[in-house]
Amino acid sequence: MTAQALHDFVYVGVFLLAAVLFAISPLIASWLIGGRSVGAKRAETYESGMPAIGSAWIQFSVAYYIYALIFLAFDVDVLYLFPVALAYDKGFFIRDFIEIVIFIGILSLAIVYAWRKGVFTWHKRR
């Protein structure tokens, strides 16, 4: 490991540290200077003012899971678009544009496929 490589890793280390601090500091600040509320029903689940009935640990339909999956797919997709946005229009405008169109097109095929399969329609069980 040359000194130069080690030196570069310092940047990465600082960047990670800043990220962690950036995430944790609001929590610490609000823990320190935020007010504290008190009350019997403070920790109960909020259900429009009524005590909740039964536990939430029940089996519910798989369609919720599919919605979450589709959201996750496109969330990660946006993650990749950030660096593209930075390096966009550095000379080859057409190429970048087509690449993005292909990238998003393939991903949205997943939705089209799921839609055709009828995963999103709520089937009535009873």
Add this chain to the structure above:
Amino acid sequence: MSLEDLKEKLSKVVEPGDMVPRDYEKDGCLLEIKARAEQVEAVAKAALEADCFLESIAAVDFTNGPQIIYQFNSCTSISRVLVRVQLSRGESVVSIGSIYDAALWYEREVFELFGIRFDNHPDLRRLLLPEDADFYPLLKDYGKVHAFRSTEDIYGE
């Protein structure tokens, strides 16, 4: 569906003496029927056949017992019928929830505010007052009221 064949359907159920025509201009209803507690279901069926809808069920507390007022009206012609059922204290009436679904809540409200029980009502429980309330507020002996009369004082019979 005019008033005549409503009268004709009801005459099979109630003695003609109990059917009293009322002046619509002054009293707001065309026909008043005095029924007994057991005739209520038959009157409701007759009104249903005459294509009337249940407008409301009210109750009034008198010294000689509560009085339930069923009101039927038809949406094709002015034919509001007032069915008056005089009960003695503690007597109960048959629920007409199976004939008119609107009656389910009206009867629950009358039960809750007056304490009149409705037999074979699917779920006769409190509607307006908190669950732990154990009083019947609209009875005349509860709370602050101006007067407590008997039916003779008001209707003269």
Add this chain to the structure above:
Amino acid sequence: MANEFLEPITEQTFYLNMGPQHPSTHGVLRLFLKLDGEYIVEADPVIGYGHRGHEKMAESHLYEQFLPNTSRMDYLAGLIFNHGYVAAVEKMTGIEVPPRAEYIRVICAELNRISSHLLWFGTYVMDLGGFTPFLYSFDDRENILDILDRVSGSRLTYSYCRFGGVSRDVDDEFITATHQFIERLRSRWDDYHNLVTKNVIFIHRAKDVGVINREVALRFGCTGPILRAAGVPYDVRKAEPYSVYSELDFEIPTGTKGDALDRYLVRLQEMEQSLHIIEQALERLPDGAIKAAVPHKVRPPRGDYYFAVESARGAVGFYIVSDGTSYPYRLKARVPSYGNLQVLTEVLPGTLVADTISILGSIDIVVPEVDR
């Protein structure tokens, strides 16, 4: 705790409180829903959170003292409730109301009906996610409240109708302001239609949702826009014409299928009919006294009376038993939202939770009116 997960959980329905504090229940109505995933298995509207005991109050107050209560039962169409109660007592005691007062009452009642429909329009579309129509409709509604505020003194809870007439006379400024308001609202119709009626998302949320046909509506005693959307032209102003409605001509808009879209369209057409009524009433406004001579404490003769008016939500009826004194012996307000709300127990099971909001909004409930 551990073994709880071992046994197979077969029961997949769970209970949800669309409870008293919910943005789209317009007040403190609690829908106790039994859900199976997104579908409603059972719906039980729990009411009583706005119960104030109006009917018990009536038994220990004078007829005049009960007047403010009427507009606090249904505060969106308060003036129509006022008109109903006052006309009931007048009919009992045989008080003759001068024609000018009758016309003023009809004008203000129709203005109040439009303001109630405008508020329903704004909150209904806001429940379905559209925020801007709420601001449009409230802007128009403020104009009506200004007009009525000038003449009755309050914006919402009127005691404008008194036994024998109205409390204050209307002046020319009221008439010009009403004419301006009519032109302004008529110029805004296409804004409303373009913004909402032709909006695809709204149509998907309202078409074929919560179908209430004629038979179900009559079984539950629904009246008003719900019954008219099911195709039954029942309107107390036409069925039992009171006040001067018999001299004014207007149609009763009806729908066909009785779904949420039909109820929406019926209410919009009703607003246009109300504008038409106001115009005719303004032309025919006679001169003369605005209040008949009435004893200080009204004492109706013995007996029981019933009087019905058409409120924005349906047929409002006052059943009053009088024992000859100046205190009502018993007063029952037959309220349209009572039957309109009960129809949910029949309509909701089998629909999606998201449709509940659309159905509840299209039925237009005012909770303290249901709870009395």
Add this chain to the structure above:
Amino acid sequence: MAQKEIAPGARVQLAVVEEVLNLCRANSLWPMTFGLACCAIEMMAAGASRFDLDRFGAGVFRPSPRQSDLMIVAGTISKKMAPTIVTLWEQMPAPKWCIAMGNCAISGGPFEYDGQYAIVPGAELIVPVDVYVPGCPPRPEGLIQGFLALEDLITKGEKRNVLRRFKRKIVKGR
């Protein structure tokens, strides 16, 4: 008054920090949509186009108590609703304030007479109230004045609310 357990203040209380926080809190009150009766309609009218609450940063009506710091008790409190109001109040995070809007929330209003069986005469019997807005229903301007009075309460005096761009007519003795 309700048995008010005094909520403990922040763990670290620096005057400057508190003042800056109060300034921010005062000018961004998030009310909870919670209308009981007629006053709710006037509250909506206050939030709508003419009497716009957004001018004071208070137009964001949050549906759930978890995200709101102001509870407006707008309407009659029936005995069936009282435990729910207390639950909602306790589920709101600190710092939180309460406006009792309308005569019913202040003292039972037109429905309070000695034979009344159904309402709780006044919101202060169940929740600690900071500002009372009288009226039946109070006009939207009245509610807005209630908001301004609450903002002065939070920043402990109108002069310290530097973000305020107009002078509120100070009534003698307030």
